[in-house]
Amino acid sequence: MTLQDLIALLPELILTGVAIIILILDLFLRPEQRHGLVWVSLLGLGAAAIANGLVPTQMASLAQGMLRFDELSKIFNYIFLLGCALALVLSLEYLWRQGIARGEYYTLVLLSTVGAMLMGSSADLLMLFLGLETLSIPLYILATFFIGSASSQEAGLKYFLLGAFSSALFLYGIALVYGATGTTQLDALPKALWEAMEGTPLLLYAGVGLLLVGLGFKAAAVPFHTWAPDVYEGAPTSATAFMAVAAKAGAFAALLRVFAFALPALAESWASLIGVLAVLTMILGNVVAIVQLNLKRLLAYSSIAHAGYLLIAVASAQSPVLMAPATSSLLFYLLVYTLMTLGAFGVLMLAEGQGENLSLSDLSGLATRHPWAAASMALFMISLAGLPPTAGFFAKFYVFSAAIQAGEWGLVLIGVLTSVVSVYYYLRVVYFIYMRPATVERPLHVSSLALLGLALAALGVLVLGLYPPLALSWIAQILRALP
């Protein structure tokens, strides 16, 4: 490890440091003082973001070929940090209300973010695996954070068992790829592939398939999605929100690094495989979401469905020419997805009383009780459905244009038709908010910090919908520096 490596790792190091500091501080703080920990975390996230901006990127890999800090890692880091900060801001009051405002919460969230960042910056399959585990293990714990609740324990255990299983498959995939090519370095893979293709491609195909299974599990792509609804429902909503964003973003960072960048020689086979996954994911996610009455389950299936659209972007990155549009559409989608999903969960957190599990009808009459929360929830739903003038529209627009450019007509047609299906259940939420009178008077637990978070997410969704170049030019400009 040289000094240069340490500098490039500064964002991750800062977050890890802050996570440890929080763990120590927690020992000395009285319960009512723990509010301060969120500010420490936000400070750490801010510092990491600044470091992420200042540290110069480099083409060569670092730390003996384990990591790289290129422009792509930079964008991924920003998205992860934003998602983490927003999730913390939205959940502070919720944690108190639910009686789970413990210091470890922040440590775990920060460490999980570090894991996602390592995934986005990995230059080696083994590093990717380490990142994946660093991301996942805190998430398993976060899912069980309701200590007394059986469903939360069940969620955590289920997530852990299935997660461990998929990690093992992923690791096995790495081993097979190593066996076939003799390397685990992402940089070296494209060249090694050509040689491997002549020998025993079966080993290679099996390895690549297992990698896809492992990452598909984290991304909650069909048919590896079965854990998601139960885990999303049982875990504390704040953890669910973070999980829905961090695990998915991390998984797609890895999918992009592995498939689009390291396995171009196999593009034809993995593109059609991922295309099949995308179709299954979009159809099942959207269709099953229609019948959900529980809000968290509905959002779980919605997040499955969105994995399908993101997979279209990955499947479109089939050749060097298509790399730029596919990558930038994926990044833009992830950014928008982060904002709108966290926003939607944020409103749920405001509405959820202690030990409650909200269903659709619990939102009825929200419009009269709290017009602003109602309006922002409606905005997030409209954006998730991909309707203009919200950012969700342009997110889908870019993904579909990248896919049409790649000639993936079938994916696009299924994509647009399933988004019509999705309109049905997203508008049902809007229907309950605006068109049903409240049956019982339910309080809304509003805190100024959570409202600030919601306002930021809503503003982001609206501004990126009206003027997408704000993020898109920036992404495109950074990506232009990529080889």
Place this chain on the structure above:
Amino acid sequence: MLTLITFLPALGAVLIGAIARERARLLRAASLAVSLGAFTLALWLSFTFDPSLPGMQFEERRPWISEIGIGYHVGVDGISLFLVLLTTFLVPLLLLAPWDAVKERYKMFSIMVLLLETALLGVFVALDLVLFYVFWEAMLIPMYFLIGIWGGPQRSYAAIKFFLYTMATSVLMLVAIIALYFTSNLSTFDWTVLQSIQLDRVLEFWLFGAFVAAFAVKIPLWPLHSWLPDAYSEAPTAGTILLAALMSKAGLYGLLRFGLTLFPTAAAAMAPYLLALALIGVIYGALVASAQKDLKRMIAYASLSHLGLVAIGILAMSQLGTTGSVLQMVNHGIIITGLFWTVAILAGRFERRGLEDFGGVMKEMPRLAALFFIFMLAAVALPGTNGFVGEFLILLGTFLTEYKIYAILGASIAILTAVYMLWMAQKVFHGPTAAHIEKDSRDLKPREIMLLAPLVAVILWIGIYPKPLLDRISPSVEALVSQAHSRVEFVQELLQIQPRSSEEPPGGAP
């Protein structure tokens, strides 16, 4: 200028959002001020509009998403000018009207109407395909709220059905727009550039089909109209008027502006089939209207029937007929507003809408009856009303093309409309007065007359002196239609040359 007109209502909606909902008078005043402001600007626009120029005026171009060639490009010509005017003219009336359905949540209502106004205006002025699509889809959300919050008993069903129906075909148009972008290879979504490209013929058919599907649902063209009876009859009257008078025009306008110019060959080749659908719509709408027992549903089907005729005028691609269609779009907007409105007043006074529930209303409410008769006669296209001018031009123009038969059969609309309209008028306004009619009847209040009078004035003005409108519409229509024709002929010539050139090589080979 156009940007200001388009976004003024949305800006107003945001400001209204900041007013407390208890301050009802202030809310009304603010929404009226905003919508009248837009109307004033649109009036000024039409006075400074130069009738001698067929092309786009008041154009504005700004980079929007320049990475992929999406620009903010707006402009009006003689076709869109009057749709902008119609939109800004109707919205203040709708906001001011004392709707029974909108006694509560007026704030939300005015916000939604104003947002919808922005989306509609955007559709009419947008010259970039993505910009157009954004406005096109943005119309759906406020309309969903209007139907869903203030609608009738089946409102949630009607609202979602309307939404899914229109969205399902709109997304196909989106795919077609993106496909057009990549096949043209011009890196632009600008309509002015894209209309000059020559597409592969098979692809052109598919793309045209996708566009037409989106437009046909919005118009709606038979057989894609099945959302219409539900949405029209469940929506609150203001929503029904917005749907029938303005949103259907968005579909017709899209067909004319984008369907015919981007895909002229496909449009010409498909015209007979589409004309047949439109004609079926005309007759089917009229027949179903005559069988309705519910007044609002009857007007809804009457609207469907008349919109079919407007579509015939556009699809036949004659200059005269298309000019008539554009004029008739405005006329239909005015007439259908009047009809839905007077029926709503009747329904509101007596709290029922069945045809059988009425009788002898004329004696009790002469002023309402007088206004209704004017709207009805305009719908029947009596000479002297605006309906006559528009329908006459459509039929004449279509008759002069190869599609004579559609003009001849389409002319039956005048008779059919007269049949069910007069029959309905007789049932409702004449005959013995039912007991509950006498009890509940209150004739129009001055405010209602004040709001309906502008509609009557426009009907008579266009009916007697349509020249100022036609002078502005016809140059633009001529330019559009002749360009479409010349491109169709160009392709036909190409096709005539090609077979010969493909025969030559075998002859020269030995």
